[in-house]
Amino acid sequence: MAEIPESLLRRSAEAKAKALGVPVEDVLAEMKGEGPPVKVPQPEAEEKTETVEVSEAPEEPATEPVEEVEPPEDKDAPTPEVEADTDQDVIPEEPKEATYADDPDPDPVPPPAEPAPEQQPVAAAESEETPAAVAIAEKEDEEPPAPPSGNGAGNGKVASVVSARPSVPPAGTPEGVRSQRLLTVVKARAIQNVKAEPTDKVNTWPHLMLMEFGALLLITGILVIMSIVIHSPLLDPANFNATPNPSKAPWYFLGLQELLSYFDPQIAGVMVPTVTGMALFILVPYLDKNPSTTPSDRKFAIALYSMFLAGAATLTIIGVLFRGLGFNWAYPWQDGIFFDDLKDWVHFE
Amino acid sequence: MANGRTSLRERLTEARDKIWGSQAVDSILRPGSPFKQNYSDSPRNRSYVVMNNVLYHLHPVKVKRHAVKLSYTLCLGGLSFFLFILLTITGIFLMFYYTPSAETAYTDVQALSTNVAFGSLVRNLHRWGAHLMVLSVFLHMSRVFYHGAYKPPREFNWVVGVVLLLLTLLLSFSGYLLPWDQLALWAVTVGTNMASFVPAIGAQVKFGLLAGAEVTASTLLRFYVLHVLFFPFIIVIFMAVHFWRVRKDGGISGPL
Ligand code: HEM
Numbered sequence: 001m002a003e004i005p006e007s008l009l010r011r012s013a014e015a016k017a018k019a020l021g022v023p024v025e026d027v028l029a030e031m032k033g034e035g036p037p038v039k040v041p042q043p044e045a046e047e048k049t050e051t052v053e054v055s056e057a058p059e060e061p062a063t064e065p066v067e068e069v070e071p072p073e074d075k076d077a078p079t080p081e082v083e084a085d086t087d088q089d090v091i092p093e094e095p096k097e098a099t100y101a102d103d104p105d106p107d108p109v110p111p112p113a114e115p116a117p118e119q120q121p122v123a124a125a126e127s128e129e130t131p132a133a134v135a136i137a138e139k140e141d142e143e144p145p146a147p148p149s150g151n152g153a154g155n156g157k158v159a160s161v162v163s164a165r166p167s168v169p170p171a172g173t174p175e176g177v178r179s180q181r182l183l184t185v186v187k188a189r190a191i192q193n194v195k196a197e198p199t200d201k202v203n204t205w206p207h208l209m210l211m212e213f214g215a216l217l218l219i220t221g222i223l224v225i226m227s228i229v230i231h232s233p234l235l236d237p238a239n240f241n242a243t244p245n246p247s248k249a250p251w252y253f254l255g256l257q258e259l260l261s262y263f264d265p266q267i268a269g270v271m272v273p274t275v276t277g278m279a280l281f282i283l284v285p286y287l288d289k290n291p292s293t294t295p296s297d298r299k300f301a302i303a304l305y306s307m308f309l310a311g312a313a314t315l316t317i318i319g320v321l322f323r324g325l326g327f328n329w330a331y332p333w334q335d336g337i338f339f340d341d342l343k344d345w346v347h348f349e
Numbered sequence: 350m351a352n353g354r355t356s357l358r359e360r361l362t363e364a365r366d367k368i369w370g371s372q373a374v375d376s377i378l379r380p381g382s383p384f385k386q387n388y389s390d391s392p393r394n395r396s397y398v399v400m401n402n403v404l405y406h407l408h409p410v411k412v413k414r415h416a417v418k419l420s421y422t423l424c425l426g427g428l429s430f431f432l433f434i435l436l437t438i439t440g441i442f443l444m445f446y447y448t449p450s451a452e453t454a455y456t457d458v459q460a461l462s463t464n465v466a467f468g469s470l471v472r473n474l475h476r477w478g479a480h481l482m483v484l485s486v487f488l489h490m491s492r493v494f495y496h497g498a499y500k501p502p503r504e505f506n507w508v509v510g511v512v513l514l515l516l517t518l519l520l521s522f523s524g525y526l527l528p529w530d531q532l533a534l535w536a537v538t539v540g541t542n543m544a545s546f547v548p549a550i551g552a553q554v555k556f557g558l559l560a561g562a563e564v565t566a567s568t569l570l571r572f573y574v575l576h577v578l579f580f581p582f583i584i585v586i587f588m589a590v591h592f593w594r595v596r597k598d599g600g601i602s603g604p605l
Pocket of ligand 1: 517
């Protein structure tokens with residue numbers, strides 16, 4: 001059997017002692033096998049500190065011992081703050097929650113498929129002071145103790161902690177009262193180090209989804225109207241021998257084409273800065289070391305991006321509207337528009 | 350039942366209840382679905398609406414209050430995604446009528462616009478939808494920048510986003526050639542010429558894209574395959590990562 005570090009044992013004992021309301025030293029002694037089973041003072045039936053239930057089916061290897069959250073049958077409990085679906089893999093700091101040691105994604109804690117309305121997934125280890133959340137396995141007294149499975153192949157770390165001390169139902173526990181057994185000690189830090197502060201949240205349904213639905217209808221409407229009014233261009237069939245004058249790139253590249261028209265592209269006067277700029281663009285989050293997101297703290301970044309936007313927009317508009325034959329300067333109101341994408345809509349000449 | 354007979358209205362109601370309460374319908378709608386019989390608006394069911402649906406599941410159960418304000422994201426990321434879906438649907442329709450060969454491509458598009466029911470409309474939807482998507486992705490990026498939403502822990506999602514922008518442009522550009530008319534041919538020629546000016550790799554990129562030194566009939570096939578298969582495939586993967594990271598990085602950023 002794996003040696004359990006003293007510190008872990010101690011923490012476990014503290015948690016268990018707290019749950020049972022007995023002295024820590026006694027529990028520790030019991031865990032080490034040096035003392036008699038701890039006598040549990042008569043617990044009140046109401047006070048259930050249960051949290052995570054071990055599926056104790058013998059045929060199930062203990063790799064995933066913790067599976068279900070056992071909901072307390074408390075009809076008056078507030079509506080479920082189903083934090084099941086939080087945004088990040090973090091156990092919120094505020095409510096100390098029991099969690100699973102080897103489950104990277106504590107996402108769903110919904111009750112089994114068809115929920116009984118009163119049941120609520122509540123994770124509640126009463127361990128406010130302990131630095132770590134403690135998952136406590138619970139045993140019905142009438143059930144036999146979990147089969148020792150510490151040596152079985154494939155048992156994870158958790159399993160070995162679990163089986164380290166097959167708990168003996170404390171003597172003197174009244175019929176029907178559940179006793180607690182330490183399952184595992186989970187470090188407070190989750191796999192992702194995101195701080196979860198309590199935030200003001202609203203339900204996605206209906207608030208966000210109605211908004212999205214509205215946006216979706218709006219864009220569909222705009223698109224359908226556009227598609228009825230403006231026809232896609234179809235010019236003469238492709239002809240390798242007839243270069244149109246002017247030849248323009250698709251509009252989103254026209255800014256670049258405009259830029260290139262100022263220089264001899266072969267001497268790399270434009271492309272080198274452009275490509276460098278694009279590389280820097282990917283790296284923006286790593287270059288901008290300013291942690292603030294407040295606009296007034298980010299004047300430089302905002303100014304830079306605005307210049308980029310204005311420049312790109314200006315160049316693109318020039319390329320679309322103000323470039324005519326031979327890609328020379330042209331005034332749309334004098335010389336017409338040379339932009340074939342909209343040819344079937346705007347009849348110019 | 351005033352006259353002792355069941356009215357049509359009552360019978361219809363009964364039939365509806367029967368169908369809605371049937372095992373078949375019940376098995377399709379997951380618990381908490383707002384379409385379920387006897388759906389009641391409770392915080393619990395509001396959670397289930399999102400959790401128990403494969404599509405809505407992209408969302409968290411709850412979002413920060415400010416994220417719901419239209420003025421925060423302007424829904425631009427979501428709209429980019431929605432336009433992509435629309436483009437996929439209309440694109441599949443177009444594929445039924447289009448053959449990517451230099452002999453037939455042009456006439457196929459011509460026939461599509463004139464002989465096929467709604468052909469012209471669907472083609473327009475696909476074309477303007479593509480332009481709108483380029484625009485909305487660009488605007489989405491701008492809003493992300495102005496919010497500083499790329500700052501830790503969201504740095505990597507910005508990088509994923511830039512790849513998405515690039516893929517969006519490539520999707521649009523590869524589709525541009527397919528009508529095989531003068532506009533398509535020469536816009537792509539100009540575009541790939543610009544790519545060739547990129548130092549060191551430009552010429553190779555151009556050669557790889559065009560399947561040769563110039564636009565030819567094989568370029569058409571290449572662009573077609575890239576357009577309908579390769580780029581969509583890649584962009585879907587990157588989108589999946591992008592959405593997943595939005596959630597894992599703690600949901601939408603802000604408030605400012
Ligand atoms: C195909 C293109 C894209 C799609 C479908 C897409 C979709 C989305 C969606 C749905 C969101 C959620 C918030 C919102 O709607 O604003 C989001 C957030 C985000 N996107 Fe995109 N996006 C795309 C391209 C980009 C680009 C080009 C960038 C930046 C270069 C980017 C960077 C980000 C970042 C950093 C977030 C997190 C923002 C926050 O937390 O406030 N995305 N994206």
